[in-house]
Amino acid sequence: MQININNLSKNFSSKSALQDVNLTIDQGMFGLLGRNGAGKTTLMRILATLLNKSSGEISICGINILKTKEIRKLIGYLPQDFCVYPNLSVYEAMDYLGVLSEVPSSERKKIIPELLEKVNLLDCKKVKVRALSGGMKRRLGIAQAILHNPKVLIVDEPTAGLDPKERIRFRNLLCELAKDKIVILSTHIIGDIEATCKNIGILDNGSLIFKGTVQELKNKAEGKVFSMNVKPDELEKIKQQYIITGIIMLEDSISIRVISDVPPSDSAQIREPNIEDSYMLMIGGIDNV
Known part of the structure; x- marks a missing residue:
């Protein structure tokens, strides 16, 4: 279970968003740090097959990123601005997303209550999505991202705007999920990385300027x-x-x-x-x- 990124670049017209990124990500929590505009979301969207790369090679669990249909079965994705079906109830939204992910009806009936309980939303299953708080919507986002039991979970700026209690709850949930998955946490909130990740990378102006452990990063300022x-x-x-x-x-x-x-x-x-x-x-x- 590994993601291999070799010489990855992404260009938008005349602007370079990613430049020759080389990175290996193993099972567990991996943190991606960088200021706004550093290229974190671009990298996440490429891994989630929502953007095409300009050059370079990527494989996820041994499968080439160009095999989009196969890759999407492996990936769960929570975008930075998660908003889905505000007029549906929490359960209805999960059920419909399960249909889109081709999860069989009998399996959906079993797994949706289990996932809602895991993210502490089972009591809210009849509540409209639009009535959820910001933290609840993020937890719903995680539930939908793992509905098809992916091997890789990608979460982009998941704790931005959350109060400290919600941030801690959310980080703990990600750590629990990382026991048997690759979880990539993209953020500019340094405390979230330090509290959850052993291995991290730092993007700046589209280039990977650091990759290693948290302790190795600390040693840079010794x-x-x-x-x-x-x-x-x-x-x-x-x-x-x-x-x-x-x-x-x-x-x-x-x-x-x-x-x-x-x-x-x-x-x-x-x-x-x-x-x-x-x-x-x-x-x-x-x-x-």
Whole structure:
């Protein structure tokens, strides 16, 4: 169970959305980080066979991406803006989507209640889709994505706009599903990646600038993260010199967390890097997020 991507490129007219991406994704949770417009959604849509690649090779579980019908049987996809049949009830929407996925009627009757219970929506099976909260719609999106028991689940920005409780519930659900699937989580929310994924990739301007484990990413900023207190009128000048990953307002000063190759001041204290520090270092600062 593996996805292999070799020299993948995608062009839209004169714009290059993806450039020579090489990546291997194994079973479990894989996180794809990147700022808005980095190429994450383009890559997800290509893997889901909703976009054609311009060049390169992709195989999913040993099947060439060009075999669209076979690939779609393997893929479950939750797009960034999931909205489906607002006038149907939750159960009716799932049943209709099951028909479209060619799931037999007897199987749908058995599996739909099981899936709704798994995503904590069984009590809402008669509720209209339009009446669901944002978090509930995302959970319905996951239920429909795994209705045909795919080997690969692709979720694009699934926790954007959710409150912290819903985000945690959603992340836990994805981790549970990843026990026997490839789950690709595409997001720009760093905390979601750190909480769920061992292996990650970072896209920036269509290029894959990092692939490896969370710990390997943290190591990129080892010895380069410092904290120090500065006066309020010094902050703007420091922003021009360093990547700042944290600001805490104190009574008469500001505590900042900065990335620098050398100590930024005599009073600066070195800190253990986190994934956010390393991510900002890789993409060149907060202005690019």
